[in-house]
Amino acid sequence: MQFSSYGNWVKPIPHVLARFGVDGHALLSSLGLANHKEGERLPAEKTAEAWRLAAQLSGQPSIGIHAAKAIHPASWGALGHAVLSCENLHHAISLLLKYPAFISDSIRIEAYEGTETFTLETFPVSKQLPGVESLEFGMATGFQLLNAIFPAQLKLKSLSLTRTENCDATSYQEFYQCEDVFFGQASAKQVFYRKDIYLPLPFANAELTEHHEKLVQQQLQKQGFDFEKNTFIEQVTARLRQQLNAGHINQTKIAEELNISSRHMQRKLKALNTSFSDLVDSIRKESALALLKSRQKSLTDIAHQLGFSDHSNFTRAFKRWHGLTPTQFLELAIQQSAANR
Structure with a gap:
């Protein structure tokens, strides 16, 4: 499948690289990205390569953070202008998640609420895409957009990133205004304070x-x-x-x-x-495997999280999906793990 990204995602590269004495225009030209039309979508693998090379040439692993600082709502086109007039951040985030293809079809973003937190979790659709640097730039631009409409300084409770190499957390801590930054995580997470998400915004305008x-x-x-x-x-x-x-x-x-x-x-x-x-069944099937493999919750807790009324209903559904009960699946996984040691 050919994945694509919003063309504006590579526009900040020459500007941010100039600060480090690097010719960003030459970089984009080498990848055939220098003269794309306004609104044109670009192959996600080229976008990922552009950001990877930008980080390498600048010597800045957190290049996406540096670039996102110059982003403003107009950088998002019509979607950015729509967000400007949302009633609160929850409304703005819902609007962004409503059009995932507008950002990139190489990622999937999920949102869920806790008692005091609101989490955005981003999953790559493939192992190669969208690339660590490109993903971090996308996350940072989203945060920058929300921060632009928030009446005060927006802060995260914590940030989780998938990059595994050693990296100075300072840039991330300063940009997101949070102390807790975790590297080498299975997925990328931005954990907001729930109270901020529902705070009324001053320029709400439903018609706009x-x-x-x-x-x-x-x-x-x-x-x-x-x-x-x-x-x-x-x-x-x-x-x-x-x-x-x-x-x-x-x-x-x-x-x-x-x-x-x-x-x-x-x-x-x-x-x-x-x-x-059908959609409920498909998502439950996908989520059940992920939750079981993580081994962080009991079967009863997984059944409740997936919306089953009791453990037995979950067991019957899982056997219909995979031909095994959840317990048999876990036992088989343990045996295979032991055999591979």
Whole structure:
């Protein structure tokens, strides 16, 4: 599959590299990225290579942080302008997650709430993409956008990054205003304070948000995305993931968030050759494996997190998916691990 990214993601490279005495225009030219048109999407592997080389040539592993400081809402095009008029950060984040293809289709982002925290977790779609440096730049630009509309200094509670090499945490701590920065993690996480996420924003304007959101949709359609199919299913799926992370499933609430009735949502999904129950089943199947492999929760806790009423229902579903009960799956995994030692 050919993954792509928003073309503006490489624009800051010449500017930030000039501060370190490096010709960023030459770098982009060598990759064939120097003269792309406004709004044009770029191959994700080239975007990843551009940021990798930028870090290497500048001697700055955290190059994405340095570059993100110069980003402003207009850098995000219509989506940035839509975010400017959101009612709170939760609304802004929901809007960003509503259009994952606008940012890059080489990542998947999940959001979930705790009692005092709100977490954004980013997963690469493939092992090679989007690249550590490119991923960190994308995360930093998202934070910079949210910080631009926040009435005070936005701070993270903690930051988790996937890079494994030794790196000075200072740049990350200063940019995100947080002490706890963890490297070598399985996924990238930005943990916000929940109280900040729902704080009313001073420039909320529903009409402006709606206007610019329509421009985002038009842009994606021009770029060849099957907006009706991909985006609607992504919207439902993203909300399902959020609900499962919170341990419950509420079809009516998802429909309300999409401004349609449950019946209308079911009809739209049927027209797209799927159903709400099919999406629930698919996400549960995927999440069950990940949770079992992590071995951090009991089977009862996993069953509750996935929205099953009891342990036995989870066991029956898992056996239907994989031909084994969860206990048998874990026993087999332990045996295979022992055999490989």
